[in-house]
Amino acid sequence: MADHPEGAILQRDGKTYAVMARSPGGLVTPELLERIAAIARTFRVPEVKITSGQRIALIGIPGEDLAAVFEELGTDAVRKTGPCIRYFQSCPGNRNCRNGTQDSLGLAIRLESLYREKPFPGKIKIGISGCPRCCGESQTRDIGILGTLNGWTLFFGGNSGTRPRFGDLLAKNLSTDEVLDLVSRLLEYYRMHAGPKERTARFMERITPETLRSDLLNQIPCTPLES
Numbered sequence: 001m002a003d004h005p006e007g008a009i010l011q012r013d014g015k016t017y018a019v020m021a022r023s024p025g026g027l028v029t030p031e032l033l034e035r036i037a038a039i040a041r042t043f044r045v046p047e048v049k050i051t052s053g054q055r056i057a058l059i060g061i062p063g064e065d066l067a068a069v070f071e072e073l074g075t076d077a078v079r080k081t082g083p084c085i086r087y088f089q090s091c092p093g094n095r096n097c098r099n100g101t102q103d104s105l106g107l108a109i110r111l112e113s114l115y116r117e118k119p120f121p122g123k124i125k126i127g128i129s130g131c132p133r134c135c136g137e138s139q140t141r142d143i144g145i146l147g148t149l150n151g152w153t154l155f156f157g158g159n160s161g162t163r164p165r166f167g168d169l170l171a172k173n174l175s176t177d178e179v180l181d182l183v184s185r186l187l188e189y190y191r192m193h194a195g196p197k198e199r200t201a202r203f204m205e206r207i208t209p210e211t212l213r214s215d216l217l218n219q220i221p222c223t224p225l226e227s
């Protein structure tokens with residue numbers, strides 16, 4: 001297969017690609033939708049799909065059109081497919097949902113601005129929910145955050161896939177600044193101690209939540225949970 005721009009994903013047919021447009025928290029603008037529609041028409045993209053990670057996939061693009069599609073998408077194109085932070089999934093939170101207790105969308109957008117496509121040992125998916133109903137699938141994401149009346153609760157090491165795992169409940173009652181601080185520390189810890197392609201679920205099974213807590217949580221100003 002010929003070289004193709006980073007970010008293009010070879011499809012099952014072995015000859016066409018998917019290109020992703022980012023949409024942090026699942027938010028899009030009319031301008032982005034219009035640009036995607038124009039690209040789909042211009043390049044006769046056979047399918048446009050909203051992915052499970054709340055991104056927009058243009059599917060079935062031949063290799064010769066990839067460079068032009070990436071250029072049209074500009075900074076809205078997802079450029080990394082290797083081990084990195086893949087997406088920032090969020091429910092509507094307290095901006096729109098009557099059950100919301102925290103601003104999950106705002107937190108997703110903030111995290112995306114900090115960590116978009118940053119490389120890590122394994123791929124990382126982040127799920128953020130505005131209340132304990134957990135519509136952002138926080139408990140089965142590498143980093144899961146959900147809102148309560150008292151602040152944010154943080155999970156680490158969740159996964160769906162063929163060996164699903166609930167994330168370990170690490171801390172609760174965090175302010176937004178505290179949750180951002182803890183996410184930063186967790187990611188740095190994971191970057192330093194995980195093996196190549198070791199997802200956070202397998203990483204936590206190997207090192208154990210107790211080790212992580214004693215290494216990390218004793219240093220932070222929040223309410224850590226007993227195991």
Ligand code: SF4
Binds near residue numbers: 094133135
């Ligand atoms: S998790 Fe809570 S705030 Fe978010 S959509 Fe579900 S019910 Fe609403």
